[in-house]
Amino acid sequence: MSKNVIGSQDRKWLFQGIGLAIVIIVLGIVFSIINPRFGTLTNFLTILTQASYYIILAVGMTFVITSAGIDLSVGSLLAVITVIGFELIKTGTEPLLGVSIMFILGATFGCLNGILISKIKIPPFITTLGMMVTLRGLALIHSAGKMHYGLPESLTWFGQGEIYNLPVPVIISIMFVIFGVWLFNNTKFGIYVKAIGGNREAARLAGIPVNTIEILVYTFMGITVALGGLIMIARIDSTQATIATSMEIHVIAAVIIGGTSLFGGRGNIIGSFLGAILLSMMTNALVIAGVDYFWQLFIMGIIVILAVTINNIREKKVSFSKILLKA
């Protein structure tokens, strides 16, 4: 049972997870030596808490990318979900109902992405790029210039609460990762996602309902955006129309660094989890070192390009020695 949870792909992917964990530990030690403020337990928990929403979205994104798709609209969707949910709750809607509406919004827009991609056959990149702009527009129409704040305590608990000194966001994200690993490796859904990403025609011929599965993948992504969004606004107790701008890059980078193939067919949830932690750790180190936000963006972009380059070398689409020889 335990060997099945991780070992369904092949051992190489497990090693990759271990490799990433080693990178995280080594970098953690290096950062701590450079700046002692980095290497404290409090800061470690802060990193995990900051990583929590990226981790949750990265789980959804691992399914999307493994199905040979991409979702660029997650940051904008998070903005729409949170400004609407926040305002509803602030204007007297029951918190539980408000949160339910957030999840319904997430699932609906995710489902819409899935329908456009699988039924209307618009490439995922274009569909979600259009949706990214549309949804950001929607968030701005709803809340341009407005800053929402002041959630009831029952909701801020999701972002600020603690159980046995462990931040609630960390607990939720780790539980979600465990669920994601199970869903990815031990269910028909997981196998079908890999099959569609690996060989769509073969999946169809094997009788897999490819369109339905694809719609479910994007719907699931939308639900993870709602969960991540809930934790994010609960933690900072505010939201605005420009929240989570360029979050998609961060999430996609975490997934690619984690070893999920951009060409589809293969993915690694644990890798995405570690990738999200690695990125948050680097952001945190940059913040502690006093590096400007603009430089953080600059560095994040370079990390994404590097991660994809490594992905292509790994997939043998590009020979590294050939590049060196030509240069």
Place this chain on the structure above:
Amino acid sequence: MNQASTQSILMKVTGLSKYYGGLTAVNNVNLNIHYGEILALVGDNGAGKSTLVKALAGALKPDNGQIEFEGKEVRLENPRDAEKTGIGCLHQGLGLVDSLNVPENVFLGRELQKKFLGFVPQLDHSSMHEQTIKHLNQFGVNLPKIKEPVINLSGGQRQTIAISRLLLQKVKLVILDEPMAALGVEEGRHVLKLIEKMKSNNISIIVISHNLEHVFKLADRIAIMKNGEMINILNTSTTNRESVVKLITFGQT
């Protein structure tokens, strides 16, 4: 011409046609498949062979025609229908997912499940693993790297996996589209053996091949297509390569 008694007919295809826009891919084809026979389907590129077998396997819908299987009319709307009827098809390109391992490919689309916590269905990896090994052994195949993604396996091994995928469905008719293409001599020989083994298990086989040597070695009958039409169906024992080649190229002997 081969009018065997009706009891021995497994599948009867009548007036099957398929058009792509103005193009006629398959035109009014009639064909009977007998129990336990190997029928080779030959013809030039674009003769309509692949389109015909796709229609027989439920991979595309014909525009006209009727298919009877074991005396009953069947509608093959999708590959699942064909599978339920007892027809399995090995398409060109095998239909394997490179990134999945051997059991995952063998069971793709009909995974075995068990209950997790008593009520949540989840994959039964160990049963699929065991059954795959048992199943492959039955056909004299021994794969050392069963947990590897199938992309790491040789062409012949992949072919074997694809064929055993079909046999697991308990099919009565197997359609093979160019099963020996891109295989080495030794691997090709192995697949030939597998096909003969299927026949000895009373499975009927339609095989598309360009290799007339294989066709004459394997087939009981040879069906020749040209420009979407079924030109002739010959008994292998009463014809020769020259006439078949002439039919393929000129449509007549």
